[in-house]
Amino acid sequence: MADSRTSGEFSLEPVRFSRLSRRGVLLSLSGLQLTSAGIAVAAFVGTLYSVGAEALPWTSPIWGGGLAITWARIAGRPVVEWIPLVITWVLRQAGGQTVFKAKISRPRPAGTLALPGDAARLRQYDDPESGAVMVHDPHHATLTVGCDLLHPSFVLLDPAEQERRIQGWGRVLSTACRSGRIARLQVLERTIPDGGTALVDWWREHGVHDGSWVARVYGELIEQAGPSGERHVSSIALALDMRRAAQAIRRSGGGIRGAAAVLRQEMRTVEAALRAADLHPSPWYDAGSLAVDLRSAYDPAIAPTLERHREIGRSLATAGPVAVTESWGSLRTDSAYHSVLWVSEWPQASVYPGFMSPVILAGGIRRTVSITYEPVRTDRAARELRKRKVEHISDAAQRARMGQIEDAADSAELQDVLQQEADLLSGHGVLRYTGLISVSAPTMDELEAAVAQIQQAAIQSSMETRLLVSQQGQAFAAASLPLARKV
Template sequence: MKFSRLTRRGILLGLSLPQLITLAVAVLSVVGALYAGGGILLAYTAPIWLACAVLTWVPAGGRKLIEWVPVTFRWAWRVTGGHLIYRRRVVKPRPAGTLALPGDAAALREYVDPETEAAMIHDPHQHTLTAVIGLSHPAFVLLDPGEQERRVTAWGRVLATTCRSGRIARLQVLERTLPDSGTGLAEWWDAHGDADGSWAATTYQELIERAGPAGERHATTLSLALDMKTAARQIRTAGGGLRGAAAVLRQEMTTLLAALRAADLTARAWLTPGEVAVILRSAYDPAIAATLERHGDLGRDLATAGPVAVTETWDQLRSDSAHHAVLWISEWPRSLVYPGFLAPVLLSTGIHRSFSLICTPIRSDQAARDIRKKKTEYISDAAQRQKIGQIEDAGQTAEYHDVLQQEADLTAGHGILRYTGLINISAPSTDELEAAVSAVEQAAIQASCETRRLVGQQAAAFTVAALPLARTV
């Protein structure tokens, strides 16, 4: 399998809109100075056009300096407004039906579907309604290559189903590592063990009690987000409001379940509000995850599932019992790789992390228009570069071939999706967090991926990378 390259084309000659603006300011200042006052006025305006030139061409952290300007201004606005610190008001309860989450996620609302008893999360800002389902599957890396290829093809049909619907805003696959509470081993011993009081039985039982909580397990969820704007007509037909949106989402849930069964994925029941609350609480407070699993009645209220305190810094996030850092997969493999190429990242041991893959489906007609537009832009840029004598870049040629491949896949009946990969790493202290981040970065290199640490937006990125809410950053 092979991924398309991240498009780095600009509006004109590879320059983005901010670069074109600063370049235009520099050119206008130079031309105006030459016409108005000659060399003396050109010297006076030197700070303006020199600063514009530096902002346009000098890179920093993988971006041009002008692209850091909006990020810096937004960060300064959040610092002065006190938006980096969240403290829960213990004596003031949350309004009924809301989620106790910090930041813009505080606007999320809970709706319980009366037919499936599933927890549906309504996002009034992004106009989506999201349902979450748990998945179980065999170890993919242990399957033979033929079976792996068959399962990849079946998963492709699942994604194509979401593209044909036209009402799905996003599909999120969230894979988390959780501390094992040891309940599985204890239940196995109770069912199959022989507690006869012998030395062997006593030693074995003590070993289970010690080794169980020290292990870890993997949990996978799939979040389906309905675009309420696109499905507005169907929602009105179903009665309008959240009840009508829930009826439309149930139809998509049924279609997705059928596609998952055809792909040999074992789908459990749609998560209830209590189960979603445990996931949210465990993400912000990893130290309590094992306790919540052992005691099934604790922490199963969405109104109290959020964190008690959150402090955001430029490149980290501190919540109740852990420090967090979010990495963005900025480059997927550029060469052909096996389907299990992410195994070094997903199977890394001793690291508490969550991997989130956000799939944004594009309707077939819209995807065809986008592909035609990209082809026209590539051909126009190539003609413009040829006129000015600029050498053709191999990366630009490869991007054009990726567009042609997408067109061929779309013609063959496949779906076109935009992928966003985020990795959240959690640790009890800052030093352990940095060590874990370094280990995950090295694992990503082994997986032929390039990762970048998100800065100035760790809080928003955490809600995407660690929570099954199908949001975007």
């Protein structure tokens, strides 16, 4: 039989995602569930033996409530697991940590980024050799750099070209795994208001400027039509783990300069892998480019102006928001409301590349899709897979002794673990990936409508999304900023 690759009848290979592990400490119960269940059992048994069965109704609020919060669920999560979230949220509100206002009378220290929350600790380093701005996180010991990616629309390519590009992207991820010094690799695909710069530049170079009525009206139409559209921008951010690369940093001179030298090596490697995959990286972000991205994320209304007037808004010292107010399920910044969704479940069945098209191509919505890859060292991945396999087998044996029926979900998770172990032995890398979708709108009503539309688009993509409550500020920084942050 002739190969479909050579006969012109090319078919894409479907892919399948590993399931999110739902295992707990014991018998699929988390530590909090075991704690609440243990308190309930201790209260029941203690009452029964110390006072007698007649006192059980009096202590029923303790043992009954413990059992209820252990197994009852709200929005797919056990009630007991909501307790830490609520307590943390209340404490944050009491401490004023959900409101940020820029102190314009007290400028930020030189070299810092004017961002709210835990991103306030970030520092900038302008690399003299590459011209890129590198963002240093002293707490997590990372050094991050980013750039835009130029590529044709994936959904418009023929199957053979799609398959070739998929294999090329796989080699990019494999390069990140083999490095051993990369903390995270973040890919963002976002829609931004089109400032009409391309139209204006074309008219300026090719238009007939003779002062006629036709030329004047045509120029006015271009000025008005540009900002009414939107365009898609893809970017990638690379974070160096300074702890893993400590030895190489010392060999390169130590300190932030040595870390920058090591990061430049990773930048060249990733850039070569991207070009081999027919992804054309732009020059790495300098301070001005990064400032425009940060400002546009928190203040979307100013984005067209910053694009059309490229000499303003290019200072990182003023790129942050003027004010931020975080609520339970949303975030309000300078000119927009935002909500961040977490991709809690990727497609369970085999899907073809491009399955996220309903989300990516959702029109009329300002949104950012962020996928963060965290490479796992081979030795550590092997230990974790062995541990998970032993836990699955032990839990299966425990359920068999208790007479419980084997759950199909547990069996599927075990098969995923075995497949990952086989892939690791075959030379493939292991990555942890997190998907976030940030949705923005000018008003709260428009935001709710946009979030509902994105959730429906995710359902069409065979994905499950959940609103990240009580942590929208941190989630927004991870989902919308090209800084390879994590929640």
